[in-house]
Amino acid sequence: MNKRLVYLTPLIVAIGLGFILFTAIGKDPTKLETARLNDPIPDFSLAGLQDPGKTFTQSDLKGKVRLLNVWATWCPSCRAEHGFLGRLASEGIDIVGLNYKDERDTAMQWLNDLGNPYSFNIYDPRGKLGFDLGVYGAPETYIIDSSGVVRYRHVGELNDRVWRDSVGPVLDSVITAERSPK
Amino acid sequence: MKCMNRALSVVTLFLCAAVFSGSLSADIDVYEFQTEEQRQQYRGLIRELRCPKCQNQDIADSNAPIAKDMRREVHRMIQSGRNHEEIVDFMVERFGEFVSYRPKVMPETYLLWYGPWVLVVIGLLSIVAVARARKARRGNGQDKVKVSDADHQQVETLLKRYGDSPVDKASEEAQVAEDKSGLIAGQTNDKGESR
Numbered sequence: 436m437n438k439r440l441v442y443l444t445p446l447i448v449a450i451g452l453g454f455i456l457f458t459a460i461g462k463d464p465t466k467l468e469t470a471r472l473n474d475p476i477p478d479f480s481l482a483g484l485q486d487p488g489k490t491f492t493q494s495d496l497k498g499k500v501r502l503l504n505v506w507a508t509w510c511p512s513c514r515a516e517h518g519f520l521g522r523l524a525s526e527g528i529d530i531v532g533l534n535y536k537d538e539r540d541t542a543m544q545w546l547n548d549l550g551n552p553y554s555f556n557i558y559d560p561r562g563k564l565g566f567d568l569g570v571y572g573a574p575e576t577y578i579i580d581s582s583g584v585v586r587y588r589h590v591g592e593l594n595d596r597v598w599r600d601s602v603g604p605v606l607d608s609v610i611t612a613e614r615s616p617k
Numbered sequence: 618m619k620c621m622n623r624a625l626s627v628v629t630l631f632l633c634a635a636v637f638s639g640s641l642s643a644d645i646d647v648y649e650f651q652t653e654e655q656r657q658q659y660r661g662l663i664r665e666l667r668c669p670k671c672q673n674q675d676i677a678d679s680n681a682p683i684a685k686d687m688r689r690e691v692h693r694m695i696q697s698g699r700n701h702e703e704i705v706d707f708m709v710e711r712f713g714e715f716v717s718y719r720p721k722v723m724p725e726t727y728l729l730w731y732g733p734w735v736l737v738v739i740g741l742l743s744i745v746a747v748a749r750a751r752k753a754r755r756g757n758g759q760d761k762v763k764v765s766d767a768d769h770q771q772v773e774t775l776l777k778r779y780g781d782s783p784v785d786k787a788s789e790e791a792q793v794a795e796d797k798s799g800l801i802a803g804q805t806n807d808k809g810e811s812r
């Protein structure tokens with residue numbers, strides 16, 4: 436009896452390890468938890484990209500459910516997702532841009548050339564708001580609810596598949612939750 | 618010619634070593650500190666904070682833009698007199714528990730903190746168990762050599778037949794007997810040693 440248990444131990448350990456490793460299959464280790472999830476957008480005070488005279492603060496991100504898209508002209512994936520953002524905007528989704536560690540001139544040029552899907556752009560050349568949000572690589576897209584709370588974050592390019600699988604449904608659920616009377 | 622090649626490859630190796638050892642630490646930004654303590658604090662922190670972008674490097678080691686930003690923040694916070702824990706908490710607040718190479722003790726990290734100790738205890742227990750089992754087995758072996766009834770009987774008959782036999786037996790028979798007893802002695806000896 437005791438001996439059988441000893442012989443079975445490696446098998447049990449192997450099954451246990453196999454189970455642990457199996458649950459990790461398909462998980463992307465580069466996707467981190469969102470530390471700011473369900474926290475309000477951190478306080479900030481930054482100029483606009485197209486309108487340098489205007490100052491935006493966290494209260495400008497309240498009032499309705501919207502996407503906050505972190506982008507930069509040096510970021511290839513941002514170029515790749517730009518067309519998709521345009522489509523979202525044309526479907527009536529409000530997207531605010533956070534121009535992250537970029538230069539104003541090249542960023543303005545980009546918007547002129549590729550189109551502007553953003554309702555407004557916050558200019559963050561030092562990456563200050565980005566840092567406070569926990570941005571670790573552009574592009575990132577946040578879902579912000581009407582009280583300015585982060586409800587979701589997607590790291591990486593937005594496209595049809597990502598939208599269908601994760602971001603779209605979350606946005607829908609946030610919108611419906613706000614519409615339904617409490 | 619061959620010798621030349623070898624010399625050349627050695628030189629190349631040395632050059633590579635020189636180049637790579639230089640790039641081992643990406644922490645090339647120059648930060649000034651008022652005190653040696655602050656410098657030590659900075660050293661410790663950039664070794665303990667993990668780069669969110671290049672996941673298996675600390676921020677001292679990484680030249681990703683985000684690691685650079687984090688180093689700058691660490692420096693700024695040290696200058697403004699924040700302590701180790703405050704700075705780590707500041708980073709965790711933004712980038713999650715992931716950024717600390719020394720995560721907090723909480724239910725999610727129990728396995729991480731206590732798992733190795735559990736394994737050590739299991740290992741020690743199994744060593745004790747195996748040693749005990751082995752000792753018990755060896756003790757039995759010393760006390761009595763197991764001899765099957767059939768063997769015992771054979772020994773008895775052989776002893777009866779030849780043990781007290783007079784020397785004046787036929788020489789051929791004595792030879793056979795010697796061979797046989799030699800064989801049997803060898804067998805038991807083997808068994809005795811293998812125990």
